[in-house]
Amino acid sequence: MKVLIAEDDLSSRKFLYKFLSQYGECDLVVDGLEALDAFLISLKEHQPYDLICLDIMMPKVDGVKVLKHIKDLETQKGIIPEKRSKIIMTTALAETQIVQNAFEIGCDAYAAKPIDTTKFIEVLKKLGLIE
Amino acid sequence: MGLRILDRKEQLTLTAIEIIDELGIQNLTTRQIAKRQEISEATLFRHFKNKKELLASVLDYFVQFDADILHSTKLHNLTPTQALVYLISSYAEYYENYPAISSILQIYNFLLYEEELADKMKEIQNNRTSAIQQMIEEAKLAGEISGNVDSNMVAVMITGFFREICFNWKTSNYEFSLSDRLLKTLELLLNALHD
Numbered sequence: 001m002k003v004l005i006a007e008d009d010l011s012s013r014k015f016l017y018k019f020l021s022q023y024g025e026c027d028l029v030v031d032g033l034e035a036l037d038a039f040l041i042s043l044k045e046h047q048p049y050d051l052i053c054l055d056i057m058m059p060k061v062d063g064v065k066v067l068k069h070i071k072d073l074e075t076q077k078g079i080i081p082e083k084r085s086k087i088i089m090t091t092a093l094a095e096t097q098i099v100q101n102a103f104e105i106g107c108d109a110y111a112a113k114p115i116d117t118t119k120f121i122e123v124l125k126k127l128g129l130i131e
Numbered sequence: 132m133g134l135r136i137l138d139r140k141e142q143l144t145l146t147a148i149e150i151i152d153e154l155g156i157q158n159l160t161t162r163q164i165a166k167r168q169e170i171s172e173a174t175l176f177r178h179f180k181n182k183k184e185l186l187a188s189v190l191d192y193f194v195q196f197d198a199d200i201l202h203s204t205k206l207h208n209l210t211p212t213q214a215l216v217y218l219i220s221s222y223a224e225y226y227e228n229y230p231a232i233s234s235i236l237q238i239y240n241f242l243l244y245e246e247e248l249a250d251k252m253k254e255i256q257n258n259r260t261s262a263i264q265q266m267i268e269e270a271k272l273a274g275e276i277s278g279n280v281d282s283n284m285v286a287v288m289i290t291g292f293f294r295e296i297c298f299n300w301k302t303s304n305y306e307f308s309l310s311d312r313l314l315k316t317l318e319l320l321l322n323a324l325h326d
Contacts (some may be wrong), residue, residue, distance in 0.1 A: 003300075008225075008228035008229070009228060025215060030228070031228075031229070033134055036132070036134075036136060037132050038136075039271060040132050040136070053225065057196055057221075057224075057225050058228075059225075059228055059229030059231075059232070060145055061137065061141075061145075061227070062195070062196075065137075065141075069136055069137075086280065092201065092203075092221065092224075093196075093199050093200065093203045093221075093238070094203040094205075094206030096198070096199040096202040096203055096206065097202070098196070098199045099199075119258050
């Protein structure tokens with residue numbers, strides 16, 4: 001599995017990296033612009049991410065806007081739904097309007113911080129990313 | 132590469148924040164923003180009719196998470212003082228990871244003399260102060276702090292030290308942890324207000 005972790009907070013970033021590295025190769029970025037760069041490179045190299053974890057309150061471009069751009073790019077490139085990256089939003093916010101917006105745009109799941117690994121594994125299984 | 136797929140207005144807003152952080156609000160010019168974006172000033176003015184409109188967009192960007200942070204304090208079922216800690220730590224963490232955005236806190240005095248922007252800035256300040264004041268009121272009712280304190284004065288103290296500590300953090304070249312300093316100061320104040 002190829003994973004992109006977009007997370008500005010160092011401790012959360014380290015935690016997700018350590019946790020998700022057991023399931024595959026992880027790339028790390030610290031803001032929304034870098035996340036878009038990494039996504040565009042993955043498309044260019046024909047090596048898309050299976051999973052993208054997007055923090056919502058990220059510097060420069062927030063996670064929800066990044067999500068919107070990813071979805072738009074996937075549509076523009078004609079990527080079929082089954083081949084699209086699964087996207088999990090991560091945030092310390094509760095289920096507020098911005099989280100609802102993320103679901104309306106098409107994120108696959110939402111993980112509240114601090115992340116509960118048992119629940120996270122369940123979500124990965126549900127999304128068909130791990131068995 | 133990623134910057135290019137954002138809409139131009141957003142790119143210009145982010146560039147304005149970057150310049151305010153690096154050079155100060157007094158040195159922010161439309162010419163410089165256009166230059167960094169590698170576009171003409173005429174193109175910039177197709178998106179923002181003047182610098183004031185661009186600064187209004189910067190202020191909108193600056194407060195984009197305010198409603199969600201505040202709403203989260205309610206949804207998390209926290210005690211009033213825990214909610215206050217959550218509120219301050221949410222901003223602290225965001226600013227710590229995006230230092231340039233904290234520079235917008237320091238442009239209030241400059242905007243005070245720009246008619247429409249002053250109103251917008253006052254509204255932001257009032258909304259933030261009122262939210263904190265409400266939490267202080269709730270903390271008084273819950274017996275977490277003394278019932279005798281003036282909640283508006285305490286809210287002003289909190290917004291004041293928040294801005295001052297952010298300023299010190301920037302001028303020290305970010306050499307201390309903003310979260311730690313803000314939360315310790317808040318703790319000190321809340322302890323002093325306890326019966």
